[in-house]
Amino acid sequence: METKSIMIVGVGGQGSLLASRLIGNVLLSQGFDVKVSEVHGMSQRGGSVVTYVKYGDKVYSPVIEKGEADIIISFEALEAARWVSYLKKGGHIVTSTQQLDPMPVIQGVMQYPEDVIGKMKAQGIDVLSCDALSLALSVGNAKASNVVLMGLVSTKMGFEDKYWQQALESCVPPKFLELNKKAFELGKNA
Amino acid sequence: MKKLMLGNEAFARGLYEGGCKVASSYPGTPSTEVTEEVAKYDEIYSEWAPNEKVALEVALGASIAGARAFCGMKHVGLNVAADPLYTAGYTGVNGGLVICVADDPGMHSSQNEQDSRHHAIASKVLMLEPSDSDEVKEFVKQGFELSEKFDTPVIVRMTTRVAHSQSAVELCERQGDELKAYEKNAAKYVTLPANARKLHVTVEERLEKAAQYGNDCPFNKVEINEGAQFGVITSGIAYQYSREALGDKASYLKLGLVNPLPVDIIRDFAEKYETVYVIEELDDIIETHCRKNGIKVIGKEIFSKIGELSQTIIAEKILGKTPEFDTFSEPVPVRPPVMCAGCPHRGLFYCLSKLKVTVTGDIGCYTLGAAAPLSAMDTTICMGASISALHGFNKARGEESERKSVAVIGDSTFMHSGMTGLVNIAYNDSNSTVIILDNSITGMTGHQQNPTTGKNLKGDPAYAVNLEALCHALGINRVRVVDPYNMKECEEAIKEELAADEASVIISRRPCALLKYVQHKPALKVNEDKCVGCKMCLKIGCPALSVHNGKAVIDATQCVGCGICTDMCKLGAIGE
Ligand SMILES: Cc1ncc(C[n+]2csc(CCOP(=O)(O)OP(=O)(O)O)c2C)c(N)n1
Numbered sequence: 001m002e003t004k005s006i007m008i009v010g011v012g013g014q015g016s017l018l019a020s021r022l023i024g025n026v027l028l029s030q031g032f033d034v035k036v037s038e039v040h041g042m043s044q045r046g047g048s049v050v051t052y053v054k055y056g057d058k059v060y061s062p063v064i065e066k067g068e069a070d071i072i073i074s075f076e077a078l079e080a081a082r083w084v085s086y087l088k089k090g091g092h093i094v095t096s097t098q099q100l101d102p103m104p105v106i107q108g109v110m111q112y113p114e115d116v117i118g119k120m121k122a123q124g125i126d127v128l129s130c131d132a133l134s135l136a137l138s139v140g141n142a143k144a145s146n147v148v149l150m151g152l153v154s155t156k157m158g159f160e161d162k163y164w165q166q167a168l169e170s171c172v173p174p175k176f177l178e179l180n181k182k183a184f185e186l187g188k189n190a
Numbered sequence: 191m192k193k194l195m196l197g198n199e200a201f202a203r204g205l206y207e208g209g210c211k212v213a214s215s216y217p218g219t220p221s222t223e224v225t226e227e228v229a230k231y232d233e234i235y236s237e238w239a240p241n242e243k244v245a246l247e248v249a250l251g252a253s254i255a256g257a258r259a260f261c262g263m264k265h266v267g268l269n270v271a272a273d274p275l276y277t278a279g280y281t282g283v284n285g286g287l288v289i290c291v292a293d294d295p296g297m298h299s300s301q302n303e304q305d306s307r308h309h310a311i312a313s314k315v316l317m318l319e320p321s322d323s324d325e326v327k328e329f330v331k332q333g334f335e336l337s338e339k340f341d342t343p344v345i346v347r348m349t350t351r352v353a354h355s356q357s358a359v360e361l362c363e364r365q366g367d368e369l370k371a372y373e374k375n376a377a378k379y380v381t382l383p384a385n386a387r388k389l390h391v392t393v394e395e396r397l398e399k400a401a402q403y404g405n406d407c408p409f410n411k412v413e414i415n416e417g418a419q420f421g422v423i424t425s426g427i428a429y430q431y432s433r434e435a436l437g438d439k440a441s442y443l444k445l446g447l448v449n450p451l452p453v454d455i456i457r458d459f460a461e462k463y464e465t466v467y468v469i470e471e472l473d474d475i476i477e478t479h480c481r482k483n484g485i486k487v488i489g490k491e492i493f494s495k496i497g498e499l500s501q502t503i504i505a506e507k508i509l510g511k512t513p514e515f516d517t518f519s520e521p522v523p524v525r526p527p528v529m530c531a532g533c534p535h536r537g538l539f540y541c542l543s544k545l546k547v548t549v550t551g552d553i554g555c556y557t558l559g560a561a562a563p564l565s566a567m568d569t570t571i572c573m574g575a576s577i578s579a580l581h582g583f584n585k586a587r588g589e590e591s592e593r594k595s596v597a598v599i600g601d602s603t604f605m606h607s608g609m610t611g612l613v614n615i616a617y618n619d620s621n622s623t624v625i626i627l628d629n630s631i632t633g634m635t636g637h638q639q640n641p642t643t644g645k646n647l648k649g650d651p652a653y654a655v656n657l658e659a660l661c662h663a664l665g666i667n668r669v670r671v672v673d674p675y676n677m678k679e680c681e682e683a684i685k686e687e688l689a690a691d692e693a694s695v696i697i698s699r700r701p702c703a704l705l706k707y708v709q710h711k712p713a714l715k716v717n718e719d720k721c722v723g724c725k726m727c728l729k730i731g732c733p734a735l736s737v738h739n740g741k742a743v744i745d746a747t748q749c750v751g752c753g754i755c756t757d758m759c760k761l762g763a764i765g766e
Contacts, residue, residue, distance in 0.1 A: 011525065012527065024194055034358070035322075035356065035357045036355065036356040036357075037354060037355035039220075039298045039350065039354055045528060045529070045530060045555070046527055046528040046530065046733045047526055047527035047528070048524075048525040059357070060431070060433040060434035060501075061430045061433075061434040061500070061501045062322075062351055062357070062427075062430065063431075063500055063501070065500050065502040066502065066513045066515045067513040067514050068513070078522060078525070079525070081518040081520075081522050082518070082525075084515075084516060084517060084518040085515045085518075087515065087516070089514065089516075101736045102523050102524065103525070103526060103528050103561075103733065104523045104524060104526075106728060106731075106733070106735065106736045106737075107562065107563055107731075108728075108737075109562075110521070110523035110524075111523070112523065113520045113522070119518070120518065122519075123516060123518075123519055125516070142747055
């Protein structure tokens with residue numbers, strides 16, 4: 001099988017680590033060669049962060065380049081727009097509608113573009129979105145918004161639900177498992 | 191059993207399986223997780239040393255004592271540890287000594303882009319370069335064998351993408367952890383000139399032998415593809431990029447032993463192809479070696495010495511392929527890293543920016559104080575340079591400068607290499623003002639303990655250096671402590687110490703807001719009746735604060751109630 005590429009993007013601190021672990025877990029269960037790559041350090045502090053997940057028969061480069069991503073999962077609307085150039089023709093964006101102002105916007109030096117998601121769609125990009133933060137809050141924890149998005153993205157990846165459930169069981173501490181399973185379900189049906 | 195492992199985690203696994211007994215390191219992205227993972231193995235004694243020089247000396251001592259030993263650091267750390275390294279090349283080892291050096295092509299979180307292969311060449315020690323997690327583990331394990339076989343420290347060069355990528359690793363048992371006998375051997379370990387002259391001969395002979403070994407060793411691999419149109423000589427992550435970009439169109443010589451470089455295997459490979467490319471990240475080290483030996487290759491005339499390589503760059507330069515993609519229809523505002531909401535550095539930096547003082551800075555989370563809107567930093571060079579450079583700045587510009595300049599340095603950085611600069615201020619008498627930003631942790635690299643925090647690498651209670659007493663002992667009489675959440679107190683202290691007629695230290699003390707034990711206050715609220723939208727509160731650059739529709743807005747998911755913005759608002763519009 002040709003190598004597939006998934007990017008997880010967001011703002012430092014939004015929980016992309018758990019998301020990449022869940023996906024990595026599901027892919028391993030399917031017997032794929034998998035590489036997951038993220039940059040730690042400075043960029044964690046409120047900056048733009050990105051994780052690459054690649055899988056197939058044999059994966060070489062851990063990095064995803066412009067025009068290569070089959071799916072971009074984004075925890076924040078502007079971050080989805082930032083990485084559009086990394087999407088392969090015909091690829092999918094799965095994004096939360098949440099908006100976080102970056103410092104140049106807070107300082108009034110730049111504008112947060114209006115209706116980011118609408119504009120991406122108008123460009124002909126397949127965008128699937130949900131208000132992951134509100135859905136996560138509805139199950140009682142804002143932090144579960146990453147798992148809501150995993151539920152949503154699972155509808156695009158074509159692996160059986162039971163593998164996602166197993167991944168949740170092995171990646172999430174038992175006391176948060178029920179909450180995260182609910183969050184996943186909400187995302188799947190969003 | 192196969193497991194997905196981060197390159198750094200695989201490094202630690204290799205140390206464990208290879209029988210490592212003693213590990214001493216100093217944190218630095220992208221190397222930090224190696225030692226954090228080592229700490230999880232009870233079979234290995236592990237510690238954070240105050241700096242890389244100390245760490246390497248500890249590891250060398252353990253090696254001389256007969257244990258397999260390890261020392262880890264980022265690329266610039268090797269500059270600090272260069273002194274022991276260059277002589278460790280002469281003394282050699284007893285138990286195997288493996289050093290992790292993590293380079294950061296692309297400078298994801300570093301102040302320069304140096305290529306540590308130069309250090310291996312100059313110090314004449316062996317260097318290995320793996321390209322994925324499984325290789326990392328194997329190279330580290332075999333690194334111990336190599337170290338003992340050739341009687342030399344072995345550096346394993348990591349780069350960000352290898353260190354911070356996860357791939358499958360096959361786990362094995364631990365072996366080789368018996369302590370070797372220690373015998374006093376002054377001719378080997380006491381590098382008096384008379385001994386060192388003989389040792390230098392041994393070093394050159396060893397390099398010869400290792401270069402020969404490189405012609406037929408498990409680290410250097412030839413991969414011939416039928417019908418390949420050209421050859422590629424490469425190493426490390428550049429192999430993975432090349433393989434992805436060029437596939438079966440090329441044959442490959444993948445070099446895992448990158449110092450010393452072999453000759454015959456390269457020549458034999460190169461002779462098979464009309465065109466041979468050297469694909470290496472950063473400097474032209476393999477390429478220069480080829481040219482020196484009369485082997486014709488194409489290298490940096492098409493590839494850059496700057497930044498990372500990638501499959502796209504390689505496909506473009508060699509196959510002439512350009513990627514296809516769309517971009518978003520509008521400009522996307524950049525999202526630079528910022529000090530977190532509640533960061534104790536913020537209040538102090540606001541005072542510095544308000545007082546318009548010259549600030550010689552240092553390396554840590556507080557370097558973000560250089561960014562707008564605080565913009566309160568004039569220099570950042572290397573760890574420790576804030577204090578020593580301030581002294582030099584003041585010696586050059588005299589008393590007037592002493593009255594309006596400060597150095598800022600974090601607690602970990604002060605212990606790393608700030609103390610000697612402070613002694614210099616006392617000894618050579620400049621009336622300088624130094625601010626130690628004591629947030630009780632090594633923040634920038636992701637919360638490592640250090641000698642001031644009262645805990646060790648394993649999180650167990652440890653001796654905590656008393657910074658006030660230390661500064662006194664180093665010769666500074668005026669030492670005072672302020673709370674950076676209290677901006678009025680900070681501003682007064684800075685003004686007074688700048689006016690004082692002798693050197694002084696201000697310790698700005700409050701733990702990092704992200705530490706688990708730190709209690710947060712509820713998010714603050716804006717009283718919309720009082721807020722006039724003047725944006726005064728935005729001057730502190732807090733990511734939880736913005737102004738929408740003419741009123742300040744606080745993001746309750748980020749705000750930890752530090753109250754700096756409350757103090758900024760003259761109208762009393764922000765409160766609990
Ligand atoms: C020689 C060297 N070693 C390691 C590093 C990586 N590094 C950058 S900042 C830093 C320490 C920061 O800790 P501290 O001074 O306590 O400041 P904080 O980030 O907590 O504000 C380290 C280890 C480096 N840049 N240079």
